[in-house]
Amino acid sequence: MKYLYYPGCSLEGTALEYNASTQTFMQELEVDLLELKDWTCCGASAAEATSYLLSLALPAYILAMAEEMDGTKEILVPCSACYLNLKKVEEKSRKDPELLDKINTILKEKKLHFHGQVRVRHLLDVVARDIGPAKIFSRVKNPFIDLKIAPYYGCQCLRPYSIFDDPEEPRSMEPLIEAVGAKIHPWNMGGRCCGASHMTTKPEVALELVTAILKAARGADAIVTVCPMCQMNLEAYQKKICGKSKEDLRMTILYLPQFLGLAMGLSEQDLRLDLNLSVTKEFRNKL
Amino acid sequence: MSPAEKIEIKQRSETAPEPVIDSLATIRDMVSACIQCGTCTGSCPNAFAMDLTPRQLWYNVLMGEKETIFHSKTFSLCSVCYCCTLRCPRGLPLTETMSALKQIAAKENLAPYKKSIQFYKSFMESVRRHGRVREMEFMTLYFLSMKNPFMLLKFAPLGMKLMGKGKVSFEFPSKGNGALESIFRKVEELEQR
């Protein structure tokens, strides 16, 4: 198996451990990742809030660069915000030739042309459908039979394009978590919004959303995520949230490849668990 | 010019200026089939904090009530979760409509939305300069543009933690290699037509 790889800006900064664990995990499963050369930012949520055309031009530039690469036409993206931005261009340009023309007028500045031939894949999609639970099961070295996990999907890998999961009641992580022996924490918050960038501009609102998620996760040993923004919102403000709600809502938050990787016997160093902001003592004792 | 001045935003009057009216017509088309059922409101995780519910916002868009729309916090409280878009029985592109309103507010630098506008513009400025966002530069540009040292203090504990883990490093805003300059320029040119 082979994919082009677009890490995106967060994975070079606040989500370094998502990058490291994705690469180690894929390597262990003999999946080749070919990182895009000189990749640029997809515009995150900021481009769309300032200019519609820019919010399509930036990801189109990335996809056009991907088309220039040899070997495969599938591009793997771990960050849900990047994934949606890239996916949006893939979907829209296929349905709207006029828009595609406009995009290519812009890309001419970079002497590139976008043909619409690459397929954008979220990391979760690839792990759940291409790799699959059976292969992961066959690699398990430390079965996590004592752990109960709350799968958290967030928004943008599920909506508006429902490619690999039910956008209302997502389940795609469950067979993967069960493949390593762990149980699923029953909850209906897996696809609820974490508030995204509101955490910086409207913290009172985002804190409310995250508090509700952490409360619903009580009883689980960890929440597993597939997006740097969700991960940060869920892990970085727990102290404040516990203080405000006067409850112990501390919770371990891990990226999916970190969690699966641990069960497959990959080391904490390789998965960069040291970079996570919330791994509780109770969780460590159960490992 | 210092980097902070470069992204300085001039505060305009509280009233929405003329060009807003034109772009509002396009936005009205996006929601013209709305039947006011309220599914969007019921689906929105941020509705509790909004002054107008999403359904009420669409009503005001249909009525062309630009004063009400651009004094309301509602569209700036959209966190782009796509729940409303997924569930609207008329299949309307509601999340994109929220974003279209954000785009007008950003273009016109409307005062009530200063914080979000500066946040997004600081982000895009860092991307424009370097091709990729530099998280610390972006936050520095943002705090500088807000001229509010208390915001920096609020962010400091997390910033320090992230620096301690080697995830971000302090950097002064710099000019960069302009990797995306030509794309930004071309987009601006096309948008002005």
Ligand code: SF4
């Ligand atoms: S869900 Fe759709 S039709 Fe119903 S009120 Fe909202 S926008 Fe209108």
Ligand code: SF4
């Ligand atoms: S996309 Fe925006 S308006 Fe729609 S439900 Fe989500 S937060 Fe609310």
